[in-house]
Amino acid sequence: MEEVKNNTGQNLGIAALITAILTFVLAVIPCVGLIAIIPGIIAIVLASVGLSHAARNDSPKGVLIAGLIIAIIASLISFSQVFVAGKIAQKADNWPDKIENIVNDVQENVVKDLEDANVSIKIESNGEKVEINTNTDKKDREQTLEDLEKGGTPEKDTVITGK
């Protein structure tokens, strides 16, 4: 005599398995891994309800257990990505400050280099030549300013004209 099996919970099991496999495929792809938690929870609920029905009616549990295991693993992978996104966002919050510090450092270095630079400008036109030499050393500039205030002429800056 052929044994007749009670299939209570089987439809729930198949639904849980479909959702669980979809969840797993989504969970392992970082782009959409975060949203996999939603079908993951749905699959766990479906499988759990199916298992309780199956336990009451002594029907097969294979599909339900498979769905539940896959859903739990997929949900854990998806849940771990919530932490990953949080970590990245936390690090990204510090990046503007780091970039600002780097820009400030570069700016300071450029200004410092320019302060100590000697500048020489040569202009030649139709055989006439004008050469202006100066330096941008901060102390020299202060001295020049004092000399100018006293009515003197700057000593270090030179203007040479000639043919």
Place this chain on the structure above:
Amino acid sequence: MKSGIIIKNEPYLILNIVFAGVIMLIMLYSGIFSPDTGDYPVVCIHEKLTGQPCASCGLSHSFSLILRGRINDAYMWNENGLRVFIFFAAQFLFRIFFSWYYIKNQDSQRQLISLDISGSIVIFLIAFMPFIESIFKWL
């Protein structure tokens, strides 16, 4: 004497059918949306939230290009696209072959399931390792 197989009573066959269906849906998605127009409805949530592109960005474009035979372009969109595509394509063929073998050889079903599980885990890890690494490197 064993009676014929009723699919509803065989979790392994149901799992195979469901997985093959999911893979067909993935292929359909890749085939319908064109990489030239870039009208993919799914956007990278990871990039939206963090501002940083993730390891799977460009995977949809990559799959579509592989289906259209443009392997070099696919590699440019996502360097892991080809190996993930091969995983899904192989799994689709495995589901069909293993289901057929399961029905034909009822005496070696347990061995077949063990072989399938171990083999699938290995090729899954090979195909998805860059993604798994990218998920867990931040933890």
